[in-house]
Amino acid sequence: MKQKKTSRRQFMKNAALMAGAGTIGIERSVANIEDANLPPSVPEWMKKMGRGVVTVPYGTPSPYEDKVIRRTVPWLTASPISSISFSPLHELKGIITPSALHFERYHAGVPEINPDEHRLMIHGLCENPLIFTMADLMRFPSVSEIRFIECPANGGMEWRGAQMEALQFTHGMVSCSEWTGVKLSVLLDEVGIKPEAKWLLAEGADGAAMGRSIPIEKALDDSIVAYAQNGEMIRPEQGYPVRLVNPGWEGNTSVKWLRRLELGDQPWHLREETSKYTDLMPDGSARRFTFVQEANSVITSVCPEKPLKHKGHHELEGIAWSGRGKISHVDVTFDGGVNWQQAKLKGLVLDKALTRFSFDWDWDGSPALLQARAVDETGYVQPTLGQLREVRGVNSIYHKNAIHTWQLFESGEVRNVQID
Ligand SMILES: Nc1nc2c(c(=O)[nH]1)N[C@H]1C(S)=C(S)[C@@H](COP(=O)(O)O)O[C@H]1N2
Ligand SMILES: [Mo]
Secondary structure (H helix, E strand, C coil), X not given: CCCCCHHHHHHHHHHHHHCCCCCCCCCCCHHHCCCCCCCCCCCHHHCCCCCCCCCCCCCCCCHHHCCCCCECCHHHCCCCCCEEEECCHHHCCCCCCCHHHCCEEECCCCCCCCHHHCCEEEEECECCCXXXXXXXXXXXXXXXXXXXXXXXXXXXXXXXXXXXXXXXHHHCCEEXXXXXXXXXXXXXXXXXXXXXXXXXXXEECCCCCXXXXXXXXXXXXXXXXXXXXXXXXXXXXXXXCCEEECCCEEHHHCCCCEEEEEEECCCCCCHHHCCCCCEECCCCCEECCCCECCCEEXXXXXXXXXXXXXXXXXXXXXXXXXXXXXXXXXXXXXXXXXXXXXXXXXXXXCCCCCEEEEEEEEECCCCEEEEEEEEEXXXXXXXXXXXXHHHHCCCCCCCCCCCCEEEECCCCCEEXXXXX
16 A cells, blocks of 8 residues: 655644544545545456455455464474464454464374264263264254353463563463354263262373363363354364363363363373463462463553554453453553543453453553453452462462553553553
């Protein structure tokens, strides 16, 4: 796109203001356009036919959107087969993460699974151990639920101080999809669990055979054996052809490429619940089985990737989520937590799903410390960093859900900082 000249642009802006144009000060009017593709000219793409149907049989985004991608942090990626990619939260709207932009976390790469050869085995402390084909799984009544998945390491690089330079890396290990599948309780009913069964081992069919122990109460409550994501079969990165979704719980328990569920009377004490995914406390002990992702929120429309380009009206937006249920309330502050104002919850407010909030804001051009604070329906209030550190110390990696601060400069630039 051609650049408009500043002087002319400024002139027209003043002209538009004098004419009393739009309430939010859009700097545009019919007369000031020089680009041949802009009004009142007819753009070049109107002067010829476009491409036909199924030129792209499986749709892809506009080439102009090629910056909206998952990204990795080089120093967190010793090897791409055991790493993380982050969702571009600053570019997303609403509450659904496009499947192609869902964050990724794997321990041994993405296996290429032929669904015809894939089976889910349920065995252990049950009356009737069974092996299900994908077709078998799809015969059961299904549910479709919009739920977030968040790695408990989200934000975990910043216990000791701010070091990530972008929202994508401070919070991009959370994504939200509509998951379709069979409730795990239905499958457990089918195999008939024995009364001694208290835990369930979930194991994946990847090279890591990643496994987690899940308490039977969760399995009987809202766990989903999911085969579809946002209306189509789950993406390979997300666990094709079938994964466990444990709504509201740390993403690590939502075992992908699910091949085996074993019923037992105690947890298995696997790598992912001993050496990893435990919380090192200030006294040196390790807190285990901290399953729930507690309430969290972040401002996404103003962040290091989205500096402010003009003073005046802004619809400040962000996302909030809680593993305990619905978000009931979000407040925002512009002075680092001295004064708080209530934001609006926007669109769908669902259980254990991303919830979008917004706030009509007039930026007068002065520096500010922007924060959001979420409260969930249980009354849990997102803690300050100081409150969280008081209980948890700074040795942790996981479950850092503290109020996040963006420092806004007069220039409109935004930096990731920490205040207690
Ligand atoms: N089989 C298997 N399941 C897995 C993993 C894995 O490496 N192997 N990674 C886990 C972790 S640590 C997280 S945070 C979530 C991430 O899910 P996503 O890649 O769909 O975002 O998957 C979990 N399930
Ligand atoms: Mo994770």
